[in-house]
Amino acid sequence: MNAYLEEIREVLLLSLGTCTVSLSLVFIFGLPLTLFLFLKKFSRKNLILALCQSLLFIPSVTLGLLLYFLLxxxxxLGSLELLYTPGALIIGQFLLIIPLFVALSYHLLRSLGTEYLEQVISLGANLFQLGFAVFRKCRxxxxxxxxxxxxxxLSETSMAMILGGNIKGQTRLFTTAIVLHTMRGEFEIAVLLGLVLFLISAGLGFLFILFQKDGTAD
Structure with missing residues (x-):
């Protein structure tokens, strides 16, 4: 049982760690990028927006394969020696979710309108400062x-397998660990890992409902 708890701890820390870093990067760069696309007028704008929307449907295994050939x-990018490291996982996660974040944020900005944004810009705010102002208003x-x-x-598997290699203590995430132990017939640890992942997902779902209610109330 102690061995199970140790593996769950390792997988939990690595999964939440890589997820937190990739989400932070998406928030830091994704919101200013969305503001740029929303406010600026240029000839290829619709093409870029269409590309972002089409990337929402790219299979994660395909993205993982493309990154594998690069890394x-x-x-x-082989000289960076990132393959089979947490860094490769973070890059893959970032590229996987930034189109989703941009699409969701762009829809939010359309509902917000340009009047508030123009007021903030008139005060001399740059894109990052404008992003912070939007976050405060639409948190x-x-x-x-x-x-x-x-x-x-957290639910992605195939790309994590390709880029991380499912190395114990280094790149083994919840989903890849569950696949490995299930294939080995080690169902006890697989079920425990699945239960922990389910509880995390349920917690995220609960927070999502709370934030939606707060957003509706505002």
Whole structure:
């Protein structure tokens, strides 16, 4: 039982750690990017928006394969030696969810309108300061979008297997650990890991409902 608890602890820390970093990066860069796309007028704007929307449907296994070819030893980014490290997982998670965050945030900005944004811009705010102002005004809705992205990350399996290699104590996440132990016939630890992941997902769902209610109340 102690061995089970130790593995659950390792998987929990790594899963939440990589998820937190990727979500933080998506929030830091995704909101200013969305504001840029929403406010700026340029010839390729509709094309970029269409591309972001189409990337919502890219299979995670395909994204993982593309990143594998970039990060492998002979790849363009092979010199960084990121393959089979938490860094590769974070890159994959970031690229997987940033189109989703941009799409959700863009819809939010359309409902917010341009009047408030123009008022903040008139005070000399840059994109990052404007993003912070939008977050303060629409915090429940943005946090709900972050939770949706977090749920997407925690439930992903195939890309994590390709980029991380499912290495114990280094790149083994909840989903990859569950797959491994199920294939080995080690159902006790697989069920325990699945239960912990379910509880985390249920907690995220509860927070999502709370943020939605707060957003509606505002």
């Amino acid at each position: 492998r030893r002979n790849g363009v 429940p809705q943005i946090l709900a979008a972050v939770i949706i992205c977090g749920s997407r990350v």
